[in-house]
Amino acid sequence: MRIFGIGRTGLAALAATALVAGAVLAQDAPFGMQIAARQGMMAYRALNIGVLAAMAKGEAPYDAAAAQKAADNLAAQDALDQSMLWPPGSDNSANPESTALAAMWAEGSGIMDKASAYADAVAAMQAAAGKDLDSLRAALGPLGGACGDCHKAFRVAQ
Numbered sequence: 049m050r051i052f053g054i055g056r057t058g059l060a061a062l063a064a065t066a067l068v069a070g071a072v073l074a075q076d077a078p079f080g081m082q083i084a085a086r087q088g089m090m091a092y093r094a095l096n097i098g099v100l101a102a103m104a105k106g107e108a109p110y111d112a113a114a115a116q117k118a119a120d121n122l123a124a125q126d127a128l129d130q131s132m133l134w135p136p137g138s139d140n141s142a143n144p145e146s147t148a149l150a151a152m153w154a155e156g157s158g159i160m161d162k163a164s165a166y167a168d169a170v171a172a173m174q175a176a177a178g179k180d181l182d183s184l185r186a187a188l189g190p191l192g193g194a195c196g197d198c199h200k201a202f203r204v205a206q
């Protein structure tokens with residue numbers, strides 16, 4: 049069988065090259081991709097909380113639908129499975145592109161408590177954002193606080 053004139057031996061050689069390339073990727077790519085993905089998730093959080101904060105500060109007019117959408121986005125992001133994004137060894141000591149502190153992975157670090165406090169604050173914002181501006185403002189403090197608590201404990205000081 050010949051595909052694009054390569055022939056069986058050529059195909060086998062190509063497959064072997066792909067396997068080697070795959071092995072190289074398996075060594076080099078995962079931490080890089082995992083760190084980029086989790087930072088992207090964080091940027092998405094910042095983007096959406098930015099919409100809510102602008103309304104709370106009066107920099108943007110209160111818009112119930114837009115506020116609800118931003119809160120729903122935060123909830124949808126938080127509902128994604130993120131277990132692949134935080135493998136041990138992906139902290140900033142071995143990966144200069146990361147600002148995550150190794151303390152996060154330490155036994156008893158309390159990272160899951162911080163994550164669940166954040167989930168609660170997101171749920172409260174989801175219930176408040178589309179109601180009225182006062183409700184949004186009341187929910188923003190705890191939400192921003194939950195971001196900050198986790199960063200203070202587990203991220204290089206900015």
Ligand code: HEC
Nearest residue numbers: 087090093094097146147148162163166194195198202203
């Ligand atoms: C449970 C812990 C936790 C919570 C909650 C959390 N973060 Fe983060 N965040 C981190 C860690 C850890 C990093 C560092 C990730 C890295 O560089 O590998 C980070 C990084 C970031 C970054 C920098 C991303 C980059 O490109 O380097 C931004 C922006 C950010 N977070 C925004 C937020 C916002 C906004 C919220 C709340 C709406 C939030 N985070 C909630 C732990 C958290």
